[in-house]
Amino acid sequence: MPRCQAGFHSNFPELMTVKKDQMSISNSEPRTTDAPAKEHSTALRAGSIGVLGILFFVLSAQAPLTGIVGASPLAAALGNGAGAPGAYLIVGIVIVIFAVGFVAMSRKIQANGAFYAYVTAAFGRKTGAGAAWLALLAYNTVQAAMYGLYGAAFSGLLASIGLEVPWWLLALATMAGVQVLGSLNIELGARVLALLVGLEVAILLLFGFTVLLHGGGPEGISVAASFSPEAIGAGAPGVAIMFAVASMFGFESTAIYSAEAKDPHRTVARATYLSVGVISVFFSFISWMLVSYYGPSRVMDAAGAALESGDATSFVLGPMVELFGPWAGVVAGILLVTSLLAGIIAFHNGINRYLHSLALRGSMPAVLARTNRHRAPAFAAWIQTATAVVLVLPFAILALDPVLTLFSWFSGLAVAALLVLYMLCSVAVVSFFRRERAGAQLWQTRIAPVLATVLLAWVLFLVVSNFTALIGGSAETATALLAAVPVVFLAGVLVESAIERRHHAATLGHALT
Incomplete structure (x- = not known):
């Protein structure tokens, strides 16, 4: 997570550009004594990625097929049944x-x-560091969660053709491949993700439009059955909204690539709105077609039966097989694996750039700011891969179920951490523009951020209240995971405070000599 503020040192043009009218915030200045050595490059490849490239990184992080297969049966069975598509739409509006x-x-x-950049601009380095650590917690844990589900899905896919390979071995081997890809230029990564995301979106749209053209299932197609206030409010709508949030976050990663974007002033904004619009409509439409396929009166029972069978994916993959034949199940199973792989790659790239930016600002070891000949943050990539190994390996050593523990626990933790960050960012917007009024519009800088803060607080309450359902674990596990959020935030603040004291002492020592 990068730092963001005005008055940045000229040695760091790639980190951030601030408009001329932005006020200077002294505590945002880079610590030049901790800066990377000049003989090592720290520059990323500017102007190398456009709106569509960033969009594919974001959609990959959201893993559309994984989101539909993983969240829709839970939202329908444990939430509001036929009203689940409306829950996706509500979450989209909040976002x-x-x-x-x-x-x-x-x-x-x-x-x-x-987050780090915006929170630092509003509240200073220490609070910004807390936000940075929270974001690193969220992105690293959600990537580790994806490794768990990826390993299990890939292992199951190989088992279907007679090959028995442990999930953890597949996960570790993939980490090596992701490490290599993350060290190459970002355009290559964008092309790989575009292919993977395009395929998974294509099969879901094929299913959706086939159901639509056939007029739905036994009960036809009904807008009111899924999108009316009565439908959305039926059952346990809070649970449905919670699972919708879990499957839709990641859009904020558009800003991670601003240093490499073509015309970042416009590109980031366009990519953000486009990703939010696309994913909201997409999830609402596909889940609506699932409801239409089963029938509004039967979908909750169908989703519940899928969960009880131990194979929740059958809620989505079953209808595909019935509509298109056995090949669809095989292809969808393969695309589920590639969907997770795309998400893993996207989070790897995003985390690398947060570490790179923190190192440029002196809040992480300077070596993490170094880039290779492809202008990719290769040293940060090694640290990210090592972190993934540390997070995943204990679950393999203890022989824990990678889906019921690694995937479920860390996904829930990531959702809670990101909701806190969203709220903190919204408050930061209001605080920042109270000082920086030039060009500020009331809706953008006051009304929308305040409304977003209130709505996000409500969603966070729903998540915390239903956290055991989200992670599928015990109350003790839920408490331990939730406690990690404030602990990690505080750790970031304390570490930044220690760094500032050390820097101040060093500066004072130089002044006295």
Whole structure:
């Protein structure tokens, strides 16, 4: 997570660009004594990625097929049944409102990171560091969660053709491949993700439009059955909204790539709104077609039966097989694996750039700011891969179920951490524009961020209240995971405070000599 503020040192032009009218915030200045040595390059490849490239990184992080296969049966069975598509739409509206302030900040502060940069601009280094550590917690844990589900899905796929390979071995082997890809230029990564995302979106749209053209299932197609207030409010709508949030976050990663974007002032804003709009409509449409296929009166029972069978994927993959034949199940199974792989790659790239930016600002070891001949943050990539190994390996050593523990626990933790960050970012928008009024519009800098803060607080309450359902674990496990959020935030603040004291002492020592 990058730092963002005005008055950046000229040695760090790639980190952030601030508009001329932005106020200077002294505590955001880079610590030049901790800067990377000049003989090592720290520059990323500027102007190398456009709106569509960033969009594919974001959609990959959201893993559309994984989101539908993983969240829709839970939202329907444990939430509000036929009203689940409406829950996706509500979450999309909340995210759009949040994005208004987020985009306003991105136009003022162009940095290869979002939360850390924006929170630092509003509240200073220490609070920004807390946000940085929370974001690193969220992104590293959600990537580790994806490795768990990826390993299990890939192992199951190989078992279907007679090959028995442990899930953890597949996960570790993939980490090596992701490490190599993350060290290459970002355009290559964008092309790989475009292919993977395109395939998974294509098969879901094929299913959706086939159901639509056939007029739905036994009960036809009904808008009111899924999108009316009565339908959305039926059952346990809070649970449905919680699972919708879990499958849709990641759009904020658009700002991570601003240092490498073509015309970042426009690119980040366009990519953010486009990703939010696309994913909201997409999830609502596909889940609506699932409801239509089963029938509004039967979908909750069908989703519940899939969960009880131990194979929740059958809720989505079963209808595909019935509509298109056995080949669809095989292809969808393969695409589920590639969907997770795309998400893993996207989070790897995003985390690398947060570490790179933190190192440029002196809040991480300077070596993490170094880039290779492809201008990729290769040293940060090694640290990210090592972190993934540390997070995943204990689950393999203890022989824990990778889906019921690694995937479920860390996904829930990531959702809670990101919701806190969304709220903190919205408050930061209001605080920042109270001082920086030039060009500020009331809706973008006051009304939307305040409304987003209230709505996000409500969603966070739903998540915390239903956290055991989200992670599928015990109350003790839920408490331990939730406690990690404030602990990690505080750790970031304390470490930054120690760094500032050390820097101040060093500066004072130089002044006295």
